[in-house]
C-alpha cells in the first residue's frame with residue numbers, strides 16, 4: 370500500500386436514463402469511466418476538461434454524495450465504501466468541499482459566524498464564547514475581519530462569500546479540500562486573491578487540494594499535478610510544469626493552445642480543438658477524442674487507448690503519442706502505481722498573482 374492520502378482506483382459512474390417505476394433504463398450516461406489517480410498530503414491535483422467531461426461527478430464520488438458504478442475511493446488506504454456510519458462521519462470531517470457558487474451553498478438566513486461554525490457544532494457543543502472565538506479565528510485565516518461574523522451572505526461581495534465558503538470548509542481542519550470550479554464565478558482579480566488564499570492556507574495547514582476547473586490559466590497557477598479529462602476518462606496526467614511545457618495528448622495540446630496566453634513569449638500551438646464534445650450516452654468507439662483529433666489513425670477508431678506511463682510519472686492515453694506497445698512490462702497494469710507526484714508542496718511557492726478584491 371502506498372502512503373497516498375487519497376487513492377482513486379478505476380472509478381466509474383454511469384447514470385441510468387429513462388429509468389422509472391417498473392421501467393428499465395433505456396440507456397446510460399457514461400459520466401466517469403475507469404478513472405484512477407492519487408493525491409498526497411499537502412498536494413494540489415487539478416482536474417481539468419471541457420464542460421460535461423465528468424469533473425463534478427468525480428468530486429461527488431469522492432465526497433460519496435453519489436455511489437460509484439465501479440471502482441474504489443481509498444482514504445489512507447481504507448475503502449470508503451466499507452466504512453461504518455461512524456467511520457463515514459469521521460471521513461467526512463477530513464474532507465470538505467468548496468463550491469462554485471458560494472451564494473447558493475451558504476444559508477442566507479444565517480450570519481457568517483453561524484455559517485462557519487455550523488460544521489464544527491455538528492461534532493461538538495460550543496458555548497457562545499467558543500463559537501465567537503472559532504468564527505473570529507476562521508475569518509482571520511481567510512483574510513476577513515472578525516466583525517464580519519455578524520453579516521449575512523447577502524451583505525458580502527462575491528469574493529467575501531467565497532472566503533466564507535473556504536472558512537467553513539476549514540472549520541473542521543480537513544486533510545483534503547475539494548474545490549469544484551471554486552473561482553469560476555468571480556472577477557479575474559478576485560479569482561487571483563482567492564487562489565492565493567488557497568495556496569497560502571494549503572502551505573500553512575498542509576491541506577491537500579483537489580481543484581476542479583475548466584480554466585487552464587487558473588490551473589497553471591496552483592497545480593502540482595494536472596489530470597486532463599475527456600468524456601469521462603483521464604487522457605493525460607502529469608506535473609504542472611511538464612504538462613504546460615510539453616503537452617503530449619493531442620487534446621491537452623489543443624486545450625493549452627485554446628487557452629488565453631498571459632505570457633506573450635510562450636509559443637502558441639496550432640489550431641485549438643474543433644467541434645463539440647460527443648455525447649456520453651453514445652460515446653465514439655475507440656478513443657473518444659478521435660473524431661476531433663488531427664492525429665487519429667485507424668487504431669484510434671477501434672481500441673480505447675490505455676493510460677501508458679511515459680516518464681517522470683506522466684501517463685497518457687494515446688495510440689499515436691504513447692503507443693501501448695512501448696510500455697515496459699513491469700509498468701503496464703495498474704495506474705494506481707503510476708502518476709505519483711514528483712514535487713511536494715514544500716518545493717513549490719505560491720504561483721497565483723496578487724490582485725485587488727472588489
Ligand SMILES: Nc1ncnc2c1ncn2[C@@H]1O[C@H](COP(=O)(O)OP(=O)(O)OP(=O)(O)O)[C@@H](O)[C@H]1O
Pocket residue numbers: 384398399400418419420421422423424425426427583649
Ligand atoms: N444526475 C445525473 N443524471 C444523469 N446524467 C448526469 C447526472 N449528473 C451528471 N450527468 C451527466 O454526466 C456527464 C458529466 O457531468 P459532470 O457534471 O460531471 O461534468 P463536468 O465536467 O463537471 O461539467 P460542468 O463543468 O459543465 O459541470 C454530463 O453529460 C452530465 O450531463
